[in-house]
Amino acid sequence: MAKNHCLAKSINEASWYQFRVWVKYFGKVFKRVTVAVNPQYTSQECSSCGEIVKKTLSTRTHACECGCVLDRDENAARIILSRGLGTVGHIGTSALDVGNACKDETSTLVGAN
Ligand SMILES: [Zn+2]
Structure with missing residues (x-):
């Protein structure tokens, strides 16, 4: 079917x-x-600056012009978390507020090149 x-x-x-x-x-x-969130562009939106960074499915690393380099899944997870928190009324929540991994020295850069 x-x-x-x-x-x-x-x-x-x-x-x-x-x-x-x-x-x-x-x-x-x-x-x-x-919380259900809109999945549109979660894998392409930069969790650091909000720019749309086009990539194919085989591109596993998110690398933005702002200098943000993350595993694509971690970047998408940060976008989803910020959208989810925004949905439940977490004031001032954006991907920038959800622990900016690109400026956080304790984060792990999986697959970064
Ligand atoms: Zn960026």
Whole structure:
């Protein structure tokens, strides 16, 4: 059914809906706040300056002109965290406030080159 592109979209949307229902349920069971964030550009937006840095799926390192060099997944995680905190009303939250790894000497640069 997933090869029929008309049905595939519905199946995909139903799957994401079911996933969100489960995450919300387990958040309630384990007394944790769950927040859905817009995933658009989370892997391309720079967590240090907010610029969009285009990269292919095979590019594993985020390297921005501002000097920020991070593993692409860590960069995306910082964007997602800042969006999530912003959603629940954490005032003044931006990717810049969520521990700027590019200026934090204790951070680990995985795969940086
Ligand atoms: Zn940047």
